[in-house]
Amino acid sequence: MSAVLDSHGHAVGDHGHDHHGAPHGWRRWVYATNHKDIGTLYMLFAFTMLMIGGVLALLIRAELFQPGLQLVNPELFNQLTTMHGLIMVFGAIMPAFVGFANWMIPLQIGASDMAFARMNNFSFWLMIPAAAMLAGSFFMPGGAPAAGWTLYAPLTLQMGPSMDAGIFAMHILGASSIMGSINIIVTILNMRAPGMTLMKMPMFVWTWLITAYLLIAVMPVLAGAITMTLTDRHFGTTFFNPAGGGDPIMYQHIFWFFGHPEVYIMILPAFGIISHIVPAFARKKLFGYASMVYATSSIAILSFIVWAHHMYATGMPVTGQLFFMYATMLISVPTGVKVFNWIATMWKGSMTFETPMLFAVGFIFVFTMGGFTGLILSMAPIDIQVQDTYYVVAHFHYVLVAGSLFAMFAGFYYWCPKWTGVMYNETRGKIHFWWTLISFNVTFFPMHFLGLAGMPRRYADYPMQFADFNALASVGAFFFGFAQVYFFLFVVVPAMRGNGVKASAKPWEAAEGLEWEVPSPAPFHTFENPPKLDATATRVIG
Amino acid sequence: MKNNLLQKVASGLLFAAAWASTAAWAVNDLPGGPGVRQLNLQAGATKIAQEQGWLHWFMLIICTVIFVAVFGVMFYSIWKHRKSVGHKPASFHESVKVEIAWTVIPFVIVILMALPATKAVVAQKDTSNADLTIKATGYQWKWGYDYLKGQGEGIAFISTLDNAQREMSNNGAKGVDLDDYLLKVDNPLVVPVNKKIRIITTANDVIHAFAVPSLGVKQDAIPGFVRDTWFRAEAVGNYYGQCQELCGKEHAYMPIHVKVLSAEDYSAWVADQQKKMAALQDDPSKVWTLEDITKRGEKVYAANCAACHQPNGKGAGPIKPLDGAAVVLDADKTKQIKVLLNGQNNLAMPSWKQLSDTDIAAVITYTKNNWSNKTGQLVQPADVKAAR
Numbered sequence: 001m002s003a004v005l006d007s008h009g010h011a012v013g014d015h016g017h018d019h020h021g022a023p024h025g026w027r028r029w030v031y032a033t034n035h036k037d038i039g040t041l042y043m044l045f046a047f048t049m050l051m052i053g054g055v056l057a058l059l060i061r062a063e064l065f066q067p068g069l070q071l072v073n074p075e076l077f078n079q080l081t082t083m084h085g086l087i088m089v090f091g092a093i094m095p096a097f098v099g100f101a102n103w104m105i106p107l108q109i110g111a112s113d114m115a116f117a118r119m120n121n122f123s124f125w126l127m128i129p130a131a132a133m134l135a136g137s138f139f140m141p142g143g144a145p146a147a148g149w150t151l152y153a154p155l156t157l158q159m160g161p162s163m164d165a166g167i168f169a170m171h172i173l174g175a176s177s178i179m180g181s182i183n184i185i186v187t188i189l190n191m192r193a194p195g196m197t198l199m200k201m202p203m204f205v206w207t208w209l210i211t212a213y214l215l216i217a218v219m220p221v222l223a224g225a226i227t228m229t230l231t232d233r234h235f236g237t238t239f240f241n242p243a244g245g246g247d248p249i250m251y252q253h254i255f256w257f258f259g260h261p262e263v264y265i266m267i268l269p270a271f272g273i274i275s276h277i278v279p280a281f282a283r284k285k286l287f288g289y290a291s292m293v294y295a296t297s298s299i300a301i302l303s304f305i306v307w308a309h310h311m312y313a314t315g316m317p318v319t320g321q322l323f324f325m326y327a328t329m330l331i332s333v334p335t336g337v338k339v340f341n342w343i344a345t346m347w348k349g350s351m352t353f354e355t356p357m358l359f360a361v362g363f364i365f366v367f368t369m370g371g372f373t374g375l376i377l378s379m380a381p382i383d384i385q386v387q388d389t390y391y392v393v394a395h396f397h398y399v400l401v402a403g404s405l406f407a408m409f410a411g412f413y414y415w416c417p418k419w420t421g422v423m424y425n426e427t428r429g430k431i432h433f434w435w436t437l438i439s440f441n442v443t444f445f446p447m448h449f450l451g452l453a454g455m456p457r458r459y460a461d462y463p464m465q466f467a468d469f470n471a472l473a474s475v476g477a478f479f480f481g482f483a484q485v486y487f488f489l490f491v492v493v494p495a496m497r498g499n500g501v502k503a504s505a506k507p508w509e510a511a512e513g514l515e516w517e518v519p520s521p522a523p524f525h526t527f528e529n530p531p532k533l534d535a536t537a538t539r540v541i542g
Numbered sequence: 543m544k545n546n547l548l549q550k551v552a553s554g555l556l557f558a559a560a561w562a563s564t565a566a567w568a569v570n571d572l573p574g575g576p577g578v579r580q581l582n583l584q585a586g587a588t589k590i591a592q593e594q595g596w597l598h599w600f601m602l603i604i605c606t607v608i609f610v611a612v613f614g615v616m617f618y619s620i621w622k623h624r625k626s627v628g629h630k631p632a633s634f635h636e637s638v639k640v641e642i643a644w645t646v647i648p649f650v651i652v653i654l655m656a657l658p659a660t661k662a663v664v665a666q667k668d669t670s671n672a673d674l675t676i677k678a679t680g681y682q683w684k685w686g687y688d689y690l691k692g693q694g695e696g697i698a699f700i701s702t703l704d705n706a707q708r709e710m711s712n713n714g715a716k717g718v719d720l721d722d723y724l725l726k727v728d729n730p731l732v733v734p735v736n737k738k739i740r741i742i743t744t745a746n747d748v749i750h751a752f753a754v755p756s757l758g759v760k761q762d763a764i765p766g767f768v769r770d771t772w773f774r775a776e777a778v779g780n781y782y783g784q785c786q787e788l789c790g791k792e793h794a795y796m797p798i799h800v801k802v803l804s805a806e807d808y809s810a811w812v813a814d815q816q817k818k819m820a821a822l823q824d825d826p827s828k829v830w831t832l833e834d835i836t837k838r839g840e841k842v843y844a845a846n847c848a849a850c851h852q853p854n855g856k857g858a859g860p861i862k863p864l865d866g867a868a869v870v871l872d873a874d875k876t877k878q879i880k881v882l883l884n885g886q887n888n889l890a891m892p893s894w895k896q897l898s899d900t901d902i903a904a905v906i907t908y909t910k911n912n913w914s915n916k917t918g919q920l921v922q923p924a925d926v927k928a929a930r
Contacts, residue, residue, distance in 0.1 A: 068715025152787075154749070337644060350624070368609065389786070
């Protein structure tokens with residue numbers, strides 16, 4: 001039986017008479033206050049949204065398989081691209097990382113649960129109506145929002161009522177994120193086991209602490225931007241409406257002041273996960289722990305002063321372009337430090353390549369390609385050529401799919417024994433990895449060529465010269481999509497059902513951290529009394 | 543075995559892609575536009591575009607070298623430092639020297655990259671001393687071009703996608719093998735070669751973007767605001783671009799076609815355009831008959847005057863009647879011409895000098911010969927011109 005589905009998981013720690021096993025039936029999930037249950041809920045929710053967003057992506061790719069309009073009309077096409085972006089960013093990537101945080105942060109810092117257990121429940125269940133409203137907007141009059149996931153004014157002013165539903169959904173998702181962040185920050189700062197100083201915290205905890213601060217800083221900015229859009233639409237204000245003297249470019253400044261830190265919100269926790277997996281499978285301590293922490297902090301701070309590199313084509317003054325170009329190029333320095341640290345960790349190690357390590361190495365390799373295209377995009381003169389083309393689409397899929405998503409797969413395989421109590425099927429894990437890696441590159445690598453050659457993004461139809469690479473990308477996309485269905489049906493579901501070799505408390509030879517000090521599957525309640533830690537704060541000594 | 547599998551997958555994908563795109567095989571590279579299966583930026587026809595192409599190569603080479611070096615180390619490590627080959631883990635986990643080195647060296651590399659980029663940014667933002675200034679206005683979903691300053695000043699037209707191509711798109715583009723599919727417009731933007739062309743962008747509804755890759759320009763067209771960019775094409779020919787900011791459902795269907803002509807051909811084109819525009823305009827020296835000009839005047843009156851003076855010419859409240867008014871009936875027609883050109887009563891009656899000479903002459907003639915006014919006077923455009 002696994003902790004995920006176990007209705008009365010208990011082992012060590014289940015000694016207090018006022019603590020019971022997990023509640024039964026639907027109440028266990030609807031009234032959930034246990035961080036592990038809520039973590040599971042977040043991840044199942046995120047995977048559902050990944051599938052919905054994936055179906056939209058495949059519809060887009062099917063339409064673009066050949067030139068000409070075959071399946072959808074241009075109105076619906078714009079709805080698909082918009083909703084694919086919104087659902088993947090706000091419904092899949094962000095909640096999935098919150099799920100990882102819920103499961104792992106208390107286990108990694110030796111806390112019994114999250115600081116605000118009921119707020120934790122609330123921030124999860126808020127997402128359900130928001131997601132339903134977002135996905136359901138396809139069935140509203142005029143269809144779903146079609147102004148792109150960036151929701152640029154004044155195009156948003158032309159949208160139908162679904163735009164309001166979309167804005168409301170984003171407000172709710174934002175509120176949920178802010179509550180989740182407060183919870184994470186309070187948990188990390190107040191509930192660490194005695195002896196775990198800040199500079200002894202696991203990297204995943206560090207990256208989430210910084211991410212949570214980023215979220216609290218920028219989610220209200222997004223809320224402000226979309227609220228102004230809402231009042232422009234209905235209450236006669238003209239913040240962004242040029243017809244009344246408003247400034248559409250001001251919207252972009254506000255949006256990207258949110259949007260750029262948001263990019264790091266979606267990648268920093270991934271860095272944290274990789275920083276656990278590489279040392280575990282290289283059988284060697286993480287190289288440069290302190291510089292990892294400083295690099296993560298530098299990236300977070302720099303992320304606030306680079307936003308207008310998304311706006312080179314709006315016609316900024318020379319000094320503005322130069323400032324944002326220099327600041328953006330600077331981000332490559334701390335990002336490079338991280339990659340060097342991971343490789344130095346592997347150097348002279350004793351490596352094995354189980355699926356978590358494969359995904360981690362895949363992450364480092366392919367994410368770095370996305371990093372380099374980011375550096376190329378940061379140069380304003382080149383960006384003038386490729387801004388709003390498929391080159392940008394390729395770039396951010398390299399960092400968001402090969403980055404965030406690969407890191408989450410790596411994290412799933414790494415912690416799956418702890419969550420479910422059984423080892424995943426290694427052969428299937430390897431199939432999933434190679435299938436995903438190859439189809440990912442077949443899908444997105446040709447998009448670099450399309451973008452350089454000048455194919456604009458968000459186009460329902462395109463000149464004939466672009467046909468071959470589009471066909472190739474579409475074929476790759478379907479392979480990629482089916483790989484994830486395979487992952488769920490043949491890796492996740494069997495593990496959740498407890499089919500597999502029983503996992504020991506520490507199934508990975510050289511894994512470090514408090515999560516490996518509790519049995520597998522992790523009991524419903526862990527660390528009810530603060531554990532006594534050794535000097536490195538990685539082992540419980542009593 | 544793994545390699546075999548990889549090869550099979552790869553060849554399968556290529557086969558599928560090739561099969562899918564048989565329709566596109568007949569398509570050729572489009573000079574000044576995209577090429578078939580093109581891998582890099584379009585060939586630059588301006589200094590700026592060539593500079594961008596150079597910068598891209600510069601960055602691509604540096605990045606590739608770093609990438610190969612860094613991942614060479616990683617794959618070497620993966621090959622040599624495996625448990626399966628019996629490698630025992632070392633125990634080092636920090637080195638201040640190394641960590642400082644790999645912070646400082648990338649920093650220096652980034653500065654070296656920034657230098658040529660800075661030069662290019664300054665050059666591409668310098669829109670001063672243009673030979674020809676053209677305003678490009680984005681509409682949902684077409685482009686409007688107004689020649690504001692320089693040779694051809696005053697020329698204005700709208701440029702839209704060829705309607706037949708829009709239809710082909712709706713029909714699934716079956717069997718279409720046009721090199722300029724979705725790029726053909728009715729009226730291309732025509733400019734002279736080797737002249738600095740400044741493009742001022744704005745928009746009528748939502749944000750669009752004026753972009754022509756081979757000329758190295760991309761500038762958002764923002765409603766309520768004006769921005770500018772420039773190019774100096776070095777060769778005659780056709781250059782193609784497309785709107786590059788999501789602007790609604792027909793976003794993919796508002797291409798840009800820039801036709802660069804030699805100086806002589808451009809002059810000829812301008813002369814031709816001006817002739818066509820003149821033909822559409824009234825000849826101010828034309829001598830009209832009373833009947834024709836009264837008919838014309840009735841329309842001008844309905845469009846501009848009737849709101850205040852009423853269709854029956856009686857006025858209302860403080861608005862003076864025209865029917866039977868002394869100025870209208872006066873034998874000296876210059877009196878009424880002056881009123882229309884300059885206004886009256888502190889501009890309670892505004893000035894109408896923005897109307898053409900013909901329109902003013904027509905509306906005065908109409909008021910002098912309508913309702914109970916039967917003066918029989920005829921005002922010619924030349925009279926108005928003389929009075930301006």
